[in-house]
Amino acid sequence: MKLDFSPKDELFRQEIASWLASNLCGEFDVIRGRGGPGDQHMFIDERKAWEQKLYQGGWTCIGWPPEYGGRDASIEEQVIFNEEYARAQGPGRAGHIGETLVGPTLIAFGNQDQKDRYLPEILRGEAFWCQGYSEPGAGSDLANVKTGAQFDDATQQWFISGQKVWTSLARESDYCFVIARTDAKSVGHHGLGFFLVPIDQTGVTIRPIEQLTGTSEFNEVFFDDAQCSVEDIVGEPGDGWKVAMGLLGFERGISTLGQQMLFQNELDEIITLAKTNGSAKNPQIRQRIAEAHIGLRIMRFNSMRVLSSEGADGSLQKESMIYKLYWSSWHRNLGKLAMDVMGAESEVLKGGPYQLNRLQSMYLFSRADTIYGGTNQIQRNLIAERALGMPREPRG
Amino acid sequence: MNFTYSEDQLTYRDTVAALLSCEVTADSIRARWTSAQGIDANLTQQLADMGLNALLVPESCGGLGLSELDFILLAQECGRVALPEPLVENAMAATAMLSEVASSDLAAANQCQDTLKQIATGNASVACGHWINPYVNMADTSHWLLLPHGDEVHLVSTQTVDLIAQRSSDPSRRISKVNWQPSRGTKIAGGQQGAELWRSALNRGALGVAAQLIGLAESILRRAVVFTTDREQFGRPVGANQAVKHLLADCAVSLEFAKPVIARAAYAVANSPTRADWAVSHAKVAASYAALLTVRHGMQVHGAMGYTWECDLQIWMKRCWAIDKTWGDVGFHKNRIHEWLLNPNALMGAEHTFDKSGSPSDESNSQQGAG
Incomplete structure (x- = not known):
C-alpha cells in the first residue's frame, strides 16, 4: 500500500x-x-x-x-x-475507442499484421473507430446477434450483412469493429467472428438516431454485403465472443479514470452554480452535494484499487464488475442534483430548436447511463451470478 | 370517514377521459410542437363547453360550483394524455383565484364576476403568474393574467404586457417571462387578503401539478408494461425477468400510495383552505417522488429506445421533469412540512390525523414557507 x-x-x-x-x-x-x-x-x-x-x-x-x-x-x-x-x-x-478498446484488444488478440497496420494510425490520431455490437434484437442479449459474415473464396473477402444499432460516432469513424455470425447455423456465443470493417464503402449505410437531447451521437449502421478482407478478422472464425468480451474488459479499466475526471468537472460546475444561485443554502441540496462528492471519491479509490492489482494480461478482477452499476447510478443521480440546483431554470433552454446547456445535456444524457453498455439489471445479474456465484437466471 | 369518490364524480371523470383519449394523441401533441400557438383551439372550446374551465366557479357566475376534490380526478386524466392545453393551471389556480375575489367583499368582486362569466362560456381565459413560478405557461393564449406586486393581486390584460418567450425542455410547454407595470386600475386585492389569495393559489396550483403527475406517470407505467411484454431478449419477454418487473411494481406501489394523499390534500383545500399547506406539500412531495421514480424506471425498461426522440415516452417524461419544478419544487414543499412539524404549537399524534381543523398551527404557518 x-x-x-x-x-x-x-x-x-x-x-x-x-x-x-x-x-x-x-x-x-x-x-x-x-x-x-x-x-x-x-x-x-x-x-x-x-x-x-x-x-x-x-x-x-x-x-x-x-x-x-x-x-x-x-x-x-x-x-x-x-x-x-x-x-x-x-x-x-x-480517439478514445481506438486507444482504449481497439488497441488493447489487437495487442491481446490480433496478429502481427493487424498490429502493424492498425496500431500506428490509432497512435498518430489518424484513424477513428466505432463499435458494432448491439442489434435491434440483441441488446441485453448480446449473443443473439443476427448479422452474418460469409466468406467468398474467389475474392478472399468476407461479406457482412445485417444491422447494428446505438453505434456512437459511426459517421465520424473510419472503421467499425463488428461481431457477426460466421456460422449461419450457430446460436448464442458460438460461431461468431470479430471483424475490422472499413466504414467508407458502398455496403455500409449509416442513419443517425435522434435522441432525447435533440442531437444524434448514436446511429443505426446497415451492412449490405459490406466487404472485409480475409486479413481483418481478429482470431479465428468462432473466436468472436472471446475477443468481444476481452474488449469489454478493457472498457472497465484505465478509461474509467478519465471519466471520473469529467464527473469531477461536472460536480464542480454544480457546486459553483449552487453557490451562485443560492440553492447551496438549502440543507437538502448541501447534503446531496456532499453525497455526490463521497460517491465520486468511492469510485476513484475503487478504480485505483482495481487497477493497482490488475493482471498482467489486462484481465480485471471481480471488483471491476461492480463499477458500471455504481458509476451509472451515481451519475444519473448527479444529473438530478444538477436539475434541482437549477430549480425552475432547469426547464429553460438556451435557444432553439433544442439547445441545452452543459448541465441540461448532462442530465438527459445521464438518463441513458444505466442502460447503455449493459443495463443495471444485467449488471446485477452479472454480479450475482459471476461474482457471488449464485444460480443462473433461466434463459431462453 | 370515506375516501371513495361518488358515482357522479367518477362518471364525469370517465366522460372527460373519453374525450381526451380521442382528441389528444402522441401524434397530435407532436403536431402542436411545430404549430404557432401550441394549442388546439377546437379542443380548448370543447373543454370549455364541458364546463371544465369553470368547474370551480360558483354557479352564480355561470360555473359548475364543484370542488377541488372533483377537479383532481380530471387533472389526473389531463396528465394521462399529457394534455398540452393549460387547463389545469388555469382552472385550478387562476380561475379559482378570481372566484375567491368574486365571492369576497372586495371592490373588484363585480369585475371578477363578469370575467368569470366570460370564462365559463369559453370567451375568455385567465392564467396565473404566481410569484413562485418564474415563467407562465401559455400566457399568450390567455386574455387575462393574474400577476403579483408584493402581496397585491393585479388582473392585467395580456395585451398590455411584454411576454418574453423562453424555450422549454418540454416542447409542449410555451413558457414566458412577463414584463409589466402595476397600476391602480389593475389592482384587485392587496394586503393580508392579497397574501391569502396567493397562498391558496399556490396550494391549488401545487395540487393540480400533483394530480397531473400521477396521471402522467400512470401513462408511462402502462407503456412500460406494454413494451416489456412485447420486447424479447434471451428468448422471452424482458418483462418476465424479476429485475424488470420489480422496478415496475415499485412504481405501481408509490403511485397508488400517492393517490389518497392527494385526495386528502384536495379535501383540505376545499374545506379548510387556510390550513391546507402541510397537506398540499405532502401531496406534491409524494406525487413527485412517485412520478419521477416511474419516469426513471419507465425509461430504464424501455432500454435505449426510451432515449430516442422518436419514442413517444419523452412526451410524458419531459412533462414530468418540467412541471415537477413548478408551483414549488420538492425542496420548497419538504421545507414547508419541516416548518409545520417543528412548530412548537403543532398538534401531533394519531388523533389529529383527520382532525377537523385540518392541521395544527395554522396562523403561524407563513405564506412564504421556505421561499
Whole structure:
C-alpha cells in the first residue's frame, strides 16, 4: 500500500501540465471542455486535429507498450495524465475507442499484421473507430446477434450483412469493429467472428438516431454485403465472443479514470452554480452535494484499487464488475442534483430548436447511463451470478 | 370517514377521459410542437363547453360550483394524455383565484364576476403568474393574467404586457417571462387578503401539478408494461425477468400510495383552505417522488429506445421533469412540512390525523414557507 505520488510522478505531472498549457490554446481554444457525454459529436474535426497534436507531444496511447509506440505509463502516471487533462479542460477524446478498446484488444488478440497496420494510425490520431455490437434484437442479449459474415473464396473477402444499432460516432469513424455470425447455423456465443470493417464503402449505410437531447451521437449502421478482407478478422472464425468480451474488459479499466475526471468537472460546475444561485443554502441540496462528492471519491479509490492489482494480461478482477452499476447510478443521480440546483431554470433552454446547456445535456444524457453498455439489471445479474456465484437466471 | 369518490364524480371523470383519449394523441401533441400557438383551439372550446374551465366557479357566475376534490380526478386524466392545453393551471389556480375575489367583499368582486362569466362560456381565459413560478405557461393564449406586486393581486390584460418567450425542455410547454407595470386600475386585492389569495393559489396550483403527475406517470407505467411484454431478449419477454418487473411494481406501489394523499390534500383545500399547506406539500412531495421514480424506471425498461426522440415516452417524461419544478419544487414543499412539524404549537399524534381543523398551527404557518 502506497497512496501518494513519488517525486518522479510529480515531475511527470509538471511535464503534462505544462505541455497542455502551451498546446491546448489558440486554434484549440474552441474545443476546451467540449466533446463530453451528450456532446461527443461536436467539433469533431478540431478534436481529430487535437489527437494529432497529442501524438506529436507523445501523449496518445501512453499506456501502450513501447513497441507499439506507447510510454508503458504506470498506473500512477495514467492517473496523473487524466487528472491534468481534465484540469486543463481537455476535450472529449475523439480517439478514445481506438486507444482504449481497439488497441488493447489487437495487442491481446490480433496478429502481427493487424498490429502493424492498425496500431500506428490509432497512435498518430489518424484513424477513428466505432463499435458494432448491439442489434435491434440483441441488446441485453448480446449473443443473439443476427448479422452474418460469409466468406467468398474467389475474392478472399468476407461479406457482412445485417444491422447494428446505438453505434456512437459511426459517421465520424473510419472503421467499425463488428461481431457477426460466421456460422449461419450457430446460436448464442458460438460461431461468431470479430471483424475490422472499413466504414467508407458502398455496403455500409449509416442513419443517425435522434435522441432525447435533440442531437444524434448514436446511429443505426446497415451492412449490405459490406466487404472485409480475409486479413481483418481478429482470431479465428468462432473466436468472436472471446475477443468481444476481452474488449469489454478493457472498457472497465484505465478509461474509467478519465471519466471520473469529467464527473469531477461536472460536480464542480454544480457546486459553483449552487453557490451562485443560492440553492447551496438549502440543507437538502448541501447534503446531496456532499453525497455526490463521497460517491465520486468511492469510485476513484475503487478504480485505483482495481487497477493497482490488475493482471498482467489486462484481465480485471471481480471488483471491476461492480463499477458500471455504481458509476451509472451515481451519475444519473448527479444529473438530478444538477436539475434541482437549477430549480425552475432547469426547464429553460438556451435557444432553439433544442439547445441545452452543459448541465441540461448532462442530465438527459445521464438518463441513458444505466442502460447503455449493459443495463443495471444485467449488471446485477452479472454480479450475482459471476461474482457471488449464485444460480443462473433461466434463459431462453 | 370515506375516501371513495361518488358515482357522479367518477362518471364525469370517465366522460372527460373519453374525450381526451380521442382528441389528444402522441401524434397530435407532436403536431402542436411545430404549430404557432401550441394549442388546439377546437379542443380548448370543447373543454370549455364541458364546463371544465369553470368547474370551480360558483354557479352564480355561470360555473359548475364543484370542488377541488372533483377537479383532481380530471387533472389526473389531463396528465394521462399529457394534455398540452393549460387547463389545469388555469382552472385550478387562476380561475379559482378570481372566484375567491368574486365571492369576497372586495371592490373588484363585480369585475371578477363578469370575467368569470366570460370564462365559463369559453370567451375568455385567465392564467396565473404566481410569484413562485418564474415563467407562465401559455400566457399568450390567455386574455387575462393574474400577476403579483408584493402581496397585491393585479388582473392585467395580456395585451398590455411584454411576454418574453423562453424555450422549454418540454416542447409542449410555451413558457414566458412577463414584463409589466402595476397600476391602480389593475389592482384587485392587496394586503393580508392579497397574501391569502396567493397562498391558496399556490396550494391549488401545487395540487393540480400533483394530480397531473400521477396521471402522467400512470401513462408511462402502462407503456412500460406494454413494451416489456412485447420486447424479447434471451428468448422471452424482458418483462418476465424479476429485475424488470420489480422496478415496475415499485412504481405501481408509490403511485397508488400517492393517490389518497392527494385526495386528502384536495379535501383540505376545499374545506379548510387556510390550513391546507402541510397537506398540499405532502401531496406534491409524494406525487413527485412517485412520478419521477416511474419516469426513471419507465425509461430504464424501455432500454435505449426510451432515449430516442422518436419514442413517444419523452412526451410524458419531459412533462414530468418540467412541471415537477413548478408551483414549488420538492425542496420548497419538504421545507414547508419541516416548518409545520417543528412548530412548537403543532398538534401531533394519531388523533389529529383527520382532525377537523385540518392541521395544527395554522396562523403561524407563513405564506412564504421556505421561499
